[in-house]
Amino acid sequence: MELPKRYDPQTAEPRLQAFWQESGIYHFAPEDPGPVYSIDTPPPTVSGFLHLGHVYSYSQTDFIARFWRMNGYRVFYPMGYDDNGLPTERLVEKRLGITATEIGRRAFIDKCLEVSEEAEQGYETLWKRLGLSIDWRYTYRTIDDRSRRTAQVSFIDLYRKGLAYRQQAPTIWCPECRTAIAQAELNDLDRTSEFVTLRFRLSNGETLPIATTRPELLPACVAVFVHPEDGRFTRLVGQRVTVPLFGQDVPLLADPGADPEKGTGAVMCCTFGDTADVEWWYTHNLPLVTAIDRSGRLTGVAGEFAGLPIPKARRQIVDALTAADLVLGRQPVVQSVRVHERCDTPVEHIVTHQWFIKVLDCKDALLDAGERVIWHPDHMKARYHEWVQNLSWDWCISRQRYFGIPFPIWYCTACGTTVIADETQLPVDPTDEQPAAPCECGSTSFVPESDVMDTWATSSLTPQIVGRWLTDQRLYDRVFPFSLRPQAHDIIRTWAFYTIVKHYHHFGVIPWKEAALSGWGLAPEGTGKISKSRGGGPIAPLEMIERYSADAVRYWASSTGFGKDSVINEEKIQAGAKLVTKLWNVARFSQNFLDGYRPPADIPVLSSADRWILSRTQRLIQRTTDLFRTYDYATAKSETEVFFWKDLADNYLEMSKQRLYGGDGEARDGARYALCQVLLTTLKLFAPFLPYVTEEVYQGLFAGVERAPSIHTASWPVVDARLVDDAAEAAGDALVEVATAVRRYKSESNLSLGTELARLQLATTEPALVKVLQETEADLMSITRAKQVEVRDRLDPALETVKADGTIAVALAR
Numbered sequence: 116m117e118l119p120k121r122y123d124p125q126t127a128e129p130r131l132q133a134f135w136q137e138s139g140i141y142h143f144a145p146e147d148p149g150p151v152y153s154i155d156t157p158p159p160t161v162s163g164f165l166h167l168g169h170v171y172s173y174s175q176t177d178f179i180a181r182f183w184r185m186n187g188y189r190v191f192y193p194m195g196y197d198d199n200g201l202p203t204e205r206l207v208e209k210r211l212g213i214t215a216t217e218i219g220r221r222a223f224i225d226k227c228l229e230v231s232e233e234a235e236q237g238y239e240t241l242w243k244r245l246g247l248s249i250d251w252r253y254t255y256r257t258i259d260d261r262s263r264r265t266a267q268v269s270f271i272d273l274y275r276k277g278l279a280y281r282q283q284a285p286t287i288w289c290p291e292c293r294t295a296i297a298q299a300e301l302n303d304l305d306r307t308s309e310f311v312t313l314r315f316r317l318s319n320g321e322t323l324p325i326a327t328t329r330p331e332l333l334p335a336c337v338a339v340f341v342h343p344e345d346g347r348f349t350r351l352v353g354q355r356v357t358v359p360l361f362g363q364d365v366p367l368l369a370d371p372g373a374d375p376e377k378g379t380g381a382v383m384c385c386t387f388g389d390t391a392d393v394e395w396w397y398t399h400n401l402p403l404v405t406a407i408d409r410s411g412r413l414t415g416v417a418g419e420f421a422g423l424p425i426p427k428a429r430r431q432i433v434d435a436l437t438a439a440d441l442v443l444g445r446q447p448v449v450q451s452v453r454v455h456e457r458c459d460t461p462v463e464h465i466v467t468h469q470w471f472i473k474v475l476d477c478k479d480a481l482l483d484a485g486e487r488v489i490w491h492p493d494h495m496k497a498r499y500h501e502w503v504q505n506l507s508w509d510w511c512i513s514r515q516r517y518f519g520i521p522f523p524i525w526y527c528t529a530c531g532t533t534v535i536a537d538e539t540q541l542p543v544d545p546t547d548e549q550p551a552a553p554c555e556c557g558s559t560s561f562v563p564e565s566d567v568m569d570t571w572a573t574s575s576l577t578p579q580i581v582g583r584w585l586t587d588q589r590l591y592d593r594v595f596p597f598s599l600r601p602q603a604h605d606i607i608r609t610w611a612f613y614t615i616v617k618h619y620h621h622f623g624v625i626p627w628k629e630a631a632l633s634g635w636g637l638a639p640e641g642t643g644k645i646s647k648s649r650g651g652g653p654i655a656p657l658e659m660i661e662r663y664s665a666d667a668v669r670y671w672a673s674s675t676g677f678g679k680d681s682v683i684n685e686e687k688i689q690a691g692a693k694l695v696t697k698l699w700n701v702a703r704f705s706q707n708f709l710d711g712y713r714p715p716a717d718i719p720v721l722s723s724a725d726r727w728i729l730s731r732t733q734r735l736i737q738r739t740t741d742l743f744r745t746y747d748y749a750t751a752k753s754e755t756e757v758f759f760w761k762d763l764a765d766n767y768l769e770m771s772k773q774r775l776y777g778g779d780g781e782a783r784d785g786a787r788y789a790l791c792q793v794l795l796t797t798l799k800l801f802a803p804f805l806p807y808v809t810e811e812v813y814q815g816l817f818a819g820v821e822r823a824p825s826i827h828t829a830s831w832p833v834v835d836a837r838l839v840d841d842a843a844e845a846a847g848d849a850l851v852e853v854a855t856a857v858r859r860y861k862s863e864s865n866l867s868l869g870t871e872l873a874r875l876q877l878a879t880t881e882p883a884l885v886k887v888l889q890e891t892e893a894d895l896m897s898i899t900r901a902k903q904v905e906v907r908d909r910l911d912p913a914l915e916t917v918k919a920d921g922t923i924a925v926a927l928a929r
Contacts, residue, residue: 117706122696134825138825154180155614156601157601162206174672176247181803189593194253195254195577205457207230240657246665266573268585269579270522272621280471281469284466288465291455295467299608299609300609301454312379325381334406336363336383359439387463390507412428472512499612502608520567522566524563525562574613575614575616579591631677639683667695670695701764704768708790715788719781722785724789726847728762729793735796739754739755795820798826802826875904875927878926892904
């Protein structure tokens, strides 16, 4: 087909997307022979609107998928949506202004399903418009029946192996979300606080000053600790200490965990302010006093302060201490506080019943599993290792919420036995159904487990969910272990780690061979990561795509490699649009000479310029292939772009124009052959990044040259050793050297590049170059617009010298 004068991405891209979907070129069939490249695609959390940060990271996965597909691999590239759990609940609460306590559990779950399905339709629209080469037939939701059954089968297997257990213990608790959370869901947030130094009273009447940032925990103070080698307190160890304002007597104990350099050196232990309190409570068998409830308010042990939220209680307790002359000093301090990553609320430690999966007992095995994964970039492996090495809690998987996958558990009211669902019942909601059989004690009275699983307990099984582990063994055997896990670097501690945990416990294998960690798309002002639950950034992705094209946005996403953050840069997107336009214009120019052309099997007679560009192309093929195989798509794109602009567009096309337009048969045939090979190769190397415009050009110029129905199922270029020619590259570089000198002269003389020259004289003392320059006279005339080209051993002083250094001197006359 004839390429129109102007490429309109707003009409072409939707049309091409429809063509890809209708033709099924991205479909994966497990029965097809050949190597498989399977991708454990990250299911975006349904918590708000997708933003350009998502476009950034998901495009990068698509670059890799397209590369391996063109290399003959059967690419399994599914999509999922992580739409169960707290993030979706909070989206519903925010968007609809309702809570489960207001409308009831079942009605709230229905609203969550409704809102998440609506959001997912918007997600799919964006992904398709962006050009992701997804096989949409393998789409899943982490709340669908397959996911629920998979998660419940996983839990039952872990429970029977003794790897899942329930206990009452201090738990990391979010008062805002009113649920237990896991260690991996914590962030550190700096805030301005103050050290309040208080007057504790020793049993001998002396004052013991203790500084704290949590005076609201005084009613839960159960001990005071000092370092055993801190000489200031050695004589005091073993005495009783009276807690100010609340009056309870507690022991003064020695423990190496007390920091002599912090505060006054003496520290109160409350149940619980932080993990140090928890450790001391266990180690020293201290009593439990609960001062903060699940809603973040003080309990009855706080007396007159009971029922107050933590910030208000803190202020009122300090006021009361001050009035009683129990405050010795107040000092502002910047404090790092552990907060829930979802809402930035400071967490508490509260004793509750929770379900856990064992991880502390197998840290060495999990470290070994991390070593067997190939990480891109490699330094991301250190983040995984650091996380595993510093684990101090087993994985808490229960959540006191509503919209999630239920535990397949009941508790017998007669004997207290935990009753597991029969696998034929799965997926099951124990709040709606009863066990399949009576308890072993004969009772048929049960209390259902009302907690739901943490969303990571399900998404850690994405290889099994999308691979259809329980229902399609042929598919599962073809795709598992997966080839690649692409994900953001900030969830190494959650999604990557938990997936490795599950696969170690269930199968004893790593879930994927390689992991590619994307960076963040940062807001233009550089304020940090964009969050879809907190606004989604200043510019909607579809708006940017409609303004510039999907290819242009993908160009920006390809400019930075895995593991690196990138500020959203509209100028770079504009540069992508400019590249698309230039590629189209080059294709339109080339169509004049390639329409109906079929390259011969044998290489025709080639000029020095032809041999130069073809040899340069072979080196580019090898280079980009090697870069893609090491997941360095950004450098592959960059080097392809430099080749396109500099070697092909700026130089070769200008060198070959005269032969293409008016050369004799042999000269023209060589130029057409080189142009066909180079342009087709360039399109293919750009195809992973710019799928739309490359497809449009391919269909217009090359669909008849190759048998592939699409450029994206065509073969990736391979090096043709016959075309690698070091001497030709040196000769071509000489031509470029001359052309560059003439262009610089015209630019400095305010002449257009198309200005004709009456005479061009070249001088060199190297015999080989003399021959090359004489052979390429036509190409030199074409690129410099010179009517006459002379090659001599020295320049004519009557001419204007424009280049006197290097191996070739250049002079000219207008």
